[in-house]
Amino acid sequence: LRTLWHSTPVDTFFPPTLTGDGAGPGGADRTWNRVAVAPDSGCAGALDPLLLKTLRTVGCERVLRATYTDATNTSVITVGMVFTSAEPAAMKALAARFTDEKLTERTDLMPRTYPVKGTIAAGFGSAQRASWTVKVLDQAPVVVYAVSGFADGRRVPDPQPVDKATADGAKTAAAQSGLGHDAAGIADQIETALSGSVSTATESSG
Template sequence: MPPPPGGYRAPLRYGYPETPAETTTRLRPVRPRQRWRTVAAAACVVLGLGLIGGAATGAWLTGDSSAETTRNPYTTARDAWHSVPVDTLFPRTLQGRGAGPGGTHRTWTRLAVAADSTCTAGLDPLLLTTLRSVGCERLVRATYTDATRSAVTTVSLVFTEADAPGMQALRTRFTEQKLGARKDLMPRTYAPEGTPAASFGDKQRASWTVNPLTEIPVVVLAVSGFADGRPVAEPQPAPDA
């Protein structure tokens, strides 16, 4: 149970599995408070070479009580990386209706959740520099596989230190300069051992997206590839793929 307001919160601990079939780290293994509700979520779907798919989801919570109706969603969401349960940030399964080739439905299953980290530890230096204007509060990542277990996708949520104008400026910059299509700004993979994503490295990246949100201070990144470790000579950004 969460501590009372102003009470002591024990340090988070990581590194133990949720189930024998899944290597994952709980960001906060508690149920959300009943007085909170999920009011919005951001999702991006990555389609690479017409064969692979992935999805990312982020959520933020806001109060239901009338006393909290003016609560700033930016202030609330900035702490979501440790205050929101892992199954809310990274659902165990994701449904992509019409997200596959020919409009087929897709399903992705979570393989693992990485321990939260700094952006320096989880992002390439150039991408880190590109996001420098909004700062980095924390980075959380998870990797998914499709129903065939032949494709894998790493989803990353960068919780920034920016306010609404800062996030809007970053999104405008990405749009006007087409930064999302630059291969040197591709997100890194998260390849947990003992899973279908164990061979998912830089050379296996096939398609990606970088999506700065404007409703909350979060940048959503996703990168997809093949589970068999095959290298991809010409990765494509999600809109082109």
């Protein structure tokens, strides 16, 4: 499974179009279109040093990233998969740590964006991050993350993790614009695609 990133077509991991039924604010349907896929890379350039340090117990082998935009071209979202070298027990321990220590709420552990020159995501940098999620999987040696922002490049002074940005009554820009739902919805879609690839790989090797 650790070499799954190398043998799986990019469109399987990052489909050109993602559809989230009921994934938007108020249960609205959402559609996201892929802007670009980053070349697969090592971990140092793709991840913030503190996030990389937090993942050291599972090891970081490779990072795959892509950036999407919503159907109205008002939001941009980078989604990534960190392939690790860990056994299931280590992944479960890290997942428990993220939950127990509320690491998903720490702004200093926000994932980096993947801006793409010449596209709607050209201005999607660190200051534009509005909402994010980091999900440590236990069925595969992978960490899935997503981070969203406005497509117009505006700075966001009060980014919120998806749990807070999708909560009833949340009033921040990330919440009211649906950016929390974008990050959560895309992360869920990519996790589902990954799970399908893991099942196929497991059946093939069984």
